[in-house]
Amino acid sequence: MYDDHSEKRASEEVVTPAPQESVPVPHGTERSAFASTLFWLRDLMLSVVIAIVVILFLYQPVKVEGTSMMPSLIDQERIFINKFLYKFGIGEIQRGDMVVFYYPADPSKSYIKRVIGLPGDSVAVEDGVVFVNAKRLEEGYVPDEYRDRQSMPLIRVPPDQYFVLGDHRSSSNDSRSWGPVPRPYIYGKAVFVYWPIEKMGILH
Numbered sequence: 001m002y003d004d005h006s007e008k009r010a011s012e013e014v015v016t017p018a019p020q021e022s023v024p025v026p027h028g029t030e031r032s033a034f035a036s037t038l039f040w041l042r043d044l045m046l047s048v049v050i051a052i053v054v055i056l057f058l059y060q061p062v063k064v065e066g067t068s069m070m071p072s073l074i075d076q077e078r079i080f081i082n083k084f085l086y087k088f089g090i091g092e093i094q095r096g097d098m099v100v101f102y103y104p105a106d107p108s109k110s111y112i113k114r115v116i117g118l119p120g121d122s123v124a125v126e127d128g129v130v131f132v133n134a135k136r137l138e139e140g141y142v143p144d145e146y147r148d149r150q151s152m153p154l155i156r157v158p159p160d161q162y163f164v165l166g167d168h169r170s171s172s173n174d175s176r177s178w179g180p181v182p183r184p185y186i187y188g189k190a191v192f193v194y195w196p197i198e199k200m201g202i203l204h
Helices: 004-011 029-058
Strands: 059-063 078-082 098-102 110-117 122-126 129-132 152-156 161-165 186-195
Touching (some): 098 161, 110 122
Antiparallel strands (some): 098 186, 110 161
C-alpha cells in the first residue's frame, strides 16, 4: 500500500553537513589572503610615504641652539617649524608667534624669536617692561628672573616688518639691538617640540 506519509517524511529528511574542519578549502583562498596582506602593506607604505612628504615639504625639523628662548625652548631642543603657513597666506603672522627667520645682519644665520610688534605698532621698553601701542604687554612666557632691566626708546615698526624679542631677555640678541625683521626674512613658525620626549607637544 502506498504510504503518502512515509513518502512525505522521506522527502523532508535533513542532510547534516560534514564537520567544518572537513569542508574542503576552495582553491585560491590562500592566494586571496596573501593578496589582502599585500594590499594592506601597500596602503601602509603609501601612508608612510605621504607622511614623510608632508613632514619634508610642509614642516622642517630644526635644532634650537642657545638660551635666548628659555624657558619656552631650551638649548639643543628639536622642533618642527611650519614653512608654508606664512608663505602661502594660510595664516598671518600674529603677536606672540615664535618665528624662525634669517638674521638681518647675516642672512646665512637663522634665529628664532617671539613676535612682539606688528607693522605699524609702536614699541617701547621701560626698565624691562614692554609697551606696545602705549599699553603694557602681558608676557606670561617671560619669568621675572629672565627679564632684564634695560630700557629702549619708543620706535614705530615699519610696514612689512616685525619687532621680535627672545623670551630670556637678559640672554637675547634681538630687535632691541638690530631693529625689526623684514617680512621676507621670516620663513617659518615653530609649531611642535619632538625632542626631548618629555617635552613633546604643540607650541602655543
